Amino acid sequence: MTIDFQKVPTPCYVVDEELIKRNLEILRSVQDRTGCSILLALKGFSMHALFPLIGEYLKGITSSSLFEARLGFEKMGKEVHAYAPAFVEEDFDELLGYVDHLVFNSFAQWTKYKEKVNSLTDKKVECGIRVNPQYSEIATPIYNPCYINSRLGVTLENFREDLLDGLDGLHFHTLCEQNSDTLERTIQVVDEKFGPYLKNMKWLNFGGGHHITRDDYDVEALVRSIEFMRDKYDLQIYLEPGEAIALNTGYLVGSVLDIVENGMEIAIMDTSAACHMPDVLEMPYRPNIIGSGQPGEYAYTYRLGGNTCLAGDIIGDYSFKEPLKPGDKLVFCDMAHYTMVKNNMFNGVNLPSIALHSKERGLEILRTFGFEDYAGRLS
Numbered sequence: 001m002t003i004d005f006q007k008v009p010t011p012c013y014v015v016d017e018e019l020i021k022r023n024l025e026i027l028r029s030v031q032d033r034t035g036c037s038i039l040l041a042l043k044g045f046s047m048h049a050l051f052p053l054i055g056e057y058l059k060g061i062t063s064s065s066l067f068e069a070r071l072g073f074e075k076m077g078k079e080v081h082a083y084a085p086a087f088v089e090e091d092f093d094e095l096l097g098y099v100d101h102l103v104f105n106s107f108a109q110w111t112k113y114k115e116k117v118n119s120l121t122d123k124k125v126e127c128g129i130r131v132n133p134q135y136s137e138i139a140t141p142i143y144n145p146c147y148i149n150s151r152l153g154v155t156l157e158n159f160r161e162d163l164l165d166g167l168d169g170l171h172f173h174t175l176c177e178q179n180s181d182t183l184e185r186t187i188q189v190v191d192e193k194f195g196p197y198l199k200n201m202k203w204l205n206f207g208g209g210h211h212i213t214r215d216d217y218d219v220e221a222l223v224r225s226i227e228f229m230r231d232k233y234d235l236q237i238y239l240e241p242g243e244a245i246a247l248n249t250g251y252l253v254g255s256v257l258d259i260v261e262n263g264m265e266i267a268i269m270d271t272s273a274a275c276h277m278p279d280v281l282e283m284p285y286r287p288n289i290i291g292s293g294q295p296g297e298y299a300y301t302y303r304l305g306g307n308t309c310l311a312g313d314i315i316g317d318y319s320f321k322e323p324l325k326p327g328d329k330l331v332f333c334d335m336a337h338y339t340m341v342k343n344n345m346f347n348g349v350n351l352p353s354i355a356l357h358s359k360e361r362g363l364e365i366l367r368t369f370g371f372e373d374y375a376g377r378l379s
């Protein structure tokens with residue numbers, strides 16, 4: 001069943017449940033073939049209305065804060081893992097109530113919290129340390145955890161063999177939207193540098209950034225990488241992708257509010273790059289719009305701008321077969337991940353509603369936002 005975008009009140013994120021299921025099936029097949037555990041990284045996608053569904057396929061979630069851990073615990077109720085650059089002392093006792101795995105970013109953090117973890121009587125929380133293998137193939141520094149002087153993970157030079165007692169696993173996260181050839185090369189480096197310490201570990205977490213559900217992703221090389229580490233050191237392997245779960249599963253529908261002219265035609269939208277799709281500015285990238293072309297490809301070219309006062313709130317330049325006019329709806333593609341988890345109410349611009357489209361129930365608007373949400377986070 002196709003989605004009738006004309007019926008969607010704008011702005012609105014629309015996630016297609018069938019497309020989520022398609023991704024989850026691919027991920028489940030990797031679990032089934034290798035025995036690995038795949039977790040949803042809430043950082044990339046936290047649409048909790050779908051957590052029960054996601055929990056039918058994946059083993060749980062991973063979080064990087066108290067709130068993410070609690071959301072995963074309450075809304076999915078399967079495994080909850082947590083890693084943070086540093087854990088906040090006031091949050092830690094509550095966090096322990098939610099998690100099964102904790103990954104520390106430094107040996108100082110591990111030393112600081114070790115006693116607390118070990119003194120738990122009602123459950124066992126397995127602990128690991130994040131390492132920085134100082135190998136990555138990411139061109140954008142802001143997304144590169146191995147960039148020079150990175151704060152994320154312990155380098156081999158700073159690794160403390162003397163403090164490993166009580167640790168069950170290692171974790172690395174060095175990929176971003178990458179295929180499995182990068183993973184294969186990364187695994188080699190991790191093995192060379194940290195292999196000696198993996199011998200006594202129970203698990204190894206490969207982090208996120210695996211673009212497993214992308215059309216050209218080489219699942220066979222992923223399976224080989226998992227099997228290699230699994231068998232060489234007798235490890236349980238975890239993967240914690242965010243983006244791969246929600247890749248190409250959702251849209252952001254916006255409407256044209258006005259057309260202005262300044263050297264070219266500029267359409268002002270009721271949605272915003274700065275507020276609703278911040279990665280468009282941060283990465284930066286140009287999202288696809290259904291029925292549009294590159295500038296000049298079709299007869300009518302427009303620059304699309306957001307409805308904030310930020311001069312740079314520009315989504316990109318696009319061409320269309322027909323002229324745009326106020327009221328026209330435009331559908332931005334691949335807007336499920338790193339959008340609703342990152343959006344903001346800068347300039348008092350309201351947030352897009354969140355909708356789900358499913359085969360059984362059609363389009364459902366799950367959440368709308370209003371003045372209370374805006375005022376409620378200020379004082």
Ligand SMILES: *Cc1c(COP(=O)(O)O)cnc(C)c1O
Pocket residue numbers: 041043044083173175176177207208209210240241242243244
């Ligand atoms: C961001 C992040 C993830 C998820 O990354 P994706 O690119 O969304 O797959 C997983 N683990 C850690 C530690 C992260 O920082």
